[in-house]
Amino acid sequence: MSDTREQEFLEYVQGGGQVETHDWMPEEYRKRLIKFVEMHANSELMGVLPERDWILRAPTLQRKLALTAKIQDEVGHAQLIYRVVEDLGKPRDDCLDDLLSGRSKFHNVFHYPTRTWGDVGVIAWLVDAAAIISQKALLKCSYGPYARIMKRICWEESFHVLHGRDVVLALVNGTDLQRELVQEALDRWWVPLMMFHGTPLPAEDDPMLHWRIKSQANEGARQQFLEGYVPQVRELGLTLPDPKLRRREDGTWEYTEPDWDELMSVVSGHGPASAERLAFRRLSRAEVDWVSRVVLAEAA
Amino acid sequence: MPDRIYEVFRMERKGQPLQHAGSFHAPDDRFAEAYAREFYARRHESAALWVVPRSAVTTIEDFGDELDTSYRRVDGYSLKVRLREARRRVAEGG
Amino acid sequence: MSARADLLLELADDELILGWRDSEWTGIAPFLEEDVAFSSIAQNEIGHARALYELAAAELGTTADELAFDRAPDEYRCAPLVELRRLEWARTIARHWLYETADAIRLEALKGCDDIELAGLAAKIDREELYHRMHAEMWVDRLLGSDEGRAKLDEALVELWPYALGVLDDDLRPELVRRVEDRLGRTMPAAEPVRRGDHVAELRELLEEMTSVRRSAPGAEW
Numbered sequence A: 001m002s003d004t005r006e007q008e009f010l011e012y013v014q015g016g017g018q019v020e021t022h023d024w025m026p027e028e029y030r031k032r033l034i035k036f037v038e039m040h041a042n043s044e045l046m047g048v049l050p051e052r053d054w055i056l057r058a059p060t061l062q063r064k065l066a067l068t069a070k071i072q073d074e075v076g077h078a079q080l081i082y083r084v085v086e087d088l089g090k091p092r093d094d095c096l097d098d099l100l101s102g103r104s105k106f107h108n109v110f111h112y113p114t115r116t117w118g119d120v121g122v123i124a125w126l127v128d129a130a131a132i133i134s135q136k137a138l139l140k141c142s143y144g145p146y147a148r149i150m151k152r153i154c155w156e157e158s159f160h161v162l163h164g165r166d167v168v169l170a171l172v173n174g175t176d177l178q179r180e181l182v183q184e185a186l187d188r189w190w191v192p193l194m195m196f197h198g199t200p201l202p203a204e205d206d207p208m209l210h211w212r213i214k215s216q217a218n219e220g221a222r223q224q225f226l227e228g229y230v231p232q233v234r235e236l237g238l239t240l241p242d243p244k245l246r247r248r249e250d251g252t253w254e255y256t257e258p259d260w261d262e263l264m265s266v267v268s269g270h271g272p273a274s275a276e277r278l279a280f281r282r283l284s285r286a287e288v289d290w291v292s293r294v295v296l297a298e299a300a
Numbered sequence B: 001m002p003d004r005i006y007e008v009f010r011m012e013r014k015g016q017p018l019q020h021a022g023s024f025h026a027p028d029d030r031f032a033e034a035y036a037r038e039f040y041a042r043r044h045e046s047a048a049l050w051v052v053p054r055s056a057v058t059t060i061e062d063f064g065d066e067l068d069t070s071y072r073r074v075d076g077y078s079l080k081v082r083l084r085e086a087r088r089r090v091a092e093g094g
Numbered sequence C: 001m002s003a004r005a006d007l008l009l010e011l012a013d014d015e016l017i018l019g020w021r022d023s024e025w026t027g028i029a030p031f032l033e034e035d036v037a038f039s040s041i042a043q044n045e046i047g048h049a050r051a052l053y054e055l056a057a058a059e060l061g062t063t064a065d066e067l068a069f070d071r072a073p074d075e076y077r078c079a080p081l082v083e084l085r086r087l088e089w090a091r092t093i094a095r096h097w098l099y100e101t102a103d104a105i106r107l108e109a110l111k112g113c114d115d116i117e118l119a120g121l122a123a124k125i126d127r128e129e130l131y132h133r134m135h136a137e138m139w140v141d142r143l144l145g146s147d148e149g150r151a152k153l154d155e156a157l158v159e160l161w162p163y164a165l166g167v168l169d170d171d172l173r174p175e176l177v178r179r180v181e182d183r184l185g186r187t188m189p190a191a192e193p194v195r196r197g198d199h200v201a202e203l204r205e206l207l208e209e210m211t212s213v214r215r216s217a218p219g220a221e222w
Helices: A002-014 A027-052 A061-087 A092-100 A117-140 A144-172 A176-195 A218-234 A260-270 A274-287 A289-299 B029-040 B080-093 C003-025 C032-060 C064-069 C089-111 C116-144 C147-165 C173-184 C201-210 C212-216
Strands: B004-011 B019-026 B048-053
Touching: A027 A061, A027 A092, A027 A117, A027 A274, A061 A092, A061 A117, A061 A144, A061 B019, A061 C003, A061 C032, A061 C064, A092 A274, A117 A144, A117 A176, A117 A218, A144 A176, A144 B019, A176 A218, A176 A260, A260 A274, A274 A289, A289 C116, A289 C147, B004 B029, B019 B029, B019 C032, B029 B048, B029 C032, B029 C116, C003 C032, C003 C064, C003 C089, C003 C116, C003 C201, C032 C064, C032 C116, C089 C116, C089 C147, C089 C173, C116 C147, C147 C173, C201 C212
Parallel strands: none
Antiparallel strands: B004 B019, B004 B048
């Protein structure tokens, strides 16, 4: 009986059907969905930190405003996505507990340090471009509430890509030192970017595709990123640190296989900045703990 | 965590319907108004917002159609057969 | 420098440095909804600073960015209230409310001044500050509504009071005292204002960090 129901559900979502919060869903679907969406929310929240340090160092008023607005958007995305998780049954505070104690994960790129203003441009341009590709593929997610907020998120991310590209363009048109900032940042971020879309898991083995939580396989997303952005990077006279990187005649990009063990190690909390970022979040959360308590006490 | 959830409905441009935009936590209506402005209008992307405590929303999702209620819908009216009959009669009578 | 340019820089520096300080909360505010709201306030303050610097820059033959970033620490005219580095949340709200209350008094005076350009800009800024005041007021009410919140806010207000008094000149200061005391229903302690020009050490550190990228390639486009 429940098998038939699950089978019907599966056929429904695989056929493009969307599920709403109170609809019946198989436990496995709910579990995978929560885990996936929660990691997305965690990533938005932790993604604030690498760029946050540069809010105080932005070199012009316009850059200051644009960077602050970008980070504000990311906080807003975390809020939107955690709300989706909450309505699926896991409160935001529980998500934060799990994130800060290392029980849940966040995206690989947010485990790396930022070193220069060049990072601000490269992150906003290319990390956000990679993120838009993943998020656009979620517009067709089988879970309706998640798919719907993705529209707004993609819209806001498109400003970030513009802002990032503009920062990079100003730097490549600037002094030798400024140009060097971009190239050096690009060299450091390239491997994390190549890992961004995950291991080249075949579509038929990806449970997220099976349940149609995602609608694009990892490798497809990475190819789309390479096809879209490698030419844009190269036209600026910048180089990418991968001697194997080339476009085959059939349109497929070849590249040096990233070290997938490193990806696993980084996302499980062993990246170069993982411990520091989590410690900072724990500290800043502890500092404002009383605020929620006071606000709650009176609102109750 | 503030303990109330507010639902926000957004009109993108004048003349369009209000559509559900999202929800957030806020401790009271004043905070909810402030947060709605910042969440849904900071890029001037809204012409109007409705901000409603979730507790004020009644959700209805069960719409039974066990017995035939097709008389309420267009598919309940198949005029073709009767129209053919009526035309035939007119033709024969004339 | 003309008295007008002097005044414009005073206003702009207040808004700039407060905006910079408020932006220290972006990403780590008490909860996500507030994070987004408070970040907008920080951005607005910087937007106000930019508009004020532009007026001053037209007169001084420079640019808003040069005024914001390229002066020596001693040339900044901001009030010490806005210079204090990221305060814990009750103090942040106390500073926010005290500053907005003082700023409202100052803007009311400026909106009526003979300088049409400045009066017009003051009116524009005030329309945005209205939302900042609403935000500050709702937080003050909420904190005053519980014993713990009231205790924390009271302590913060008393601590920052001498700094708040330094935001306005002698002629407008009594109005600030009146509004604050009316609102809180209590007398504030008599205190010597911490005046403009007495920069706290934290300003120098902030400017050091704020200009670090810009100084790395002087005169470059960013």
